[in-house]
Amino acid sequence: CLATLIIMLIGxxxxxxxxxSFINYLCYGVxxxxxxxxxxxxxxIFRPIKVNLLVxxxxxxxxxxxxxxxxxxxxxxxxxxxxxILTGVPVFFLGVYWRNKPxxxxxxxxxxxxxxxxxxxxxxxxxxxxxxx
Numbered sequence: 001c002l003a004t005l006i007i008m009l010i011g012x013x014x015x016x017x018x019x020x021s022f023i024n025y026l027c028y029g030v031x032x033x034x035x036x037x038x039x040x041x042x043x044x045i046f047r048p049i050k051v052n053l054l055v056x057x058x059x060x061x062x063x064x065x066x067x068x069x070x071x072x073x074x075x076x077x078x079x080x081x082x083x084x085i086l087t088g089v090p091v092f093f094l095g096v097y098w099r100n101k102p103x104x105x106x107x108x109x110x111x112x113x114x115x116x117x118x119x120x121x122x123x124x125x126x127x128x129x130x131x132x133x
Contacts, residue, residue: 002087015077022070022081029063032056 117123
């Protein structure tokens with residue numbers, strides 16, 4: 001979010017749309033690759049919808065063409081899009097991967113989470129005493 005806000009303040013909306021569209025297509029392709037890998041490594045897992053593997057493979061062929069064309073025609077936009085994605089790596093390591101955090105870091109993460117929930121109106125009720133109306 002911080003990277004998006006900075007880009008919105010510096011650049012124009014058209015540039016941000018280009019960055020986000022590249023990121024979206026990259027994530028779609030990685031998702032389809034994950035589908036194929038799961039079909040290969042875990043063929044017996046329950047799937048509510050099962051499609052022929054020709055469909056995702058065809059999609060990946062077109063996806064690769066579009067991605068390579070995007071990288072060739074607008075390398076700066078694609079590079080900035082990749083940088084935007086990579087800004088999530090430190091957040092992952094600080095929030096998920098690092099298990100034995102000091103209490104001050106846990107309190108900071110909890111307060112930022114609470115602030116974000118209040119800001120976005122997504123605060124879930126706590127398991128305390130029910131309020132009377």
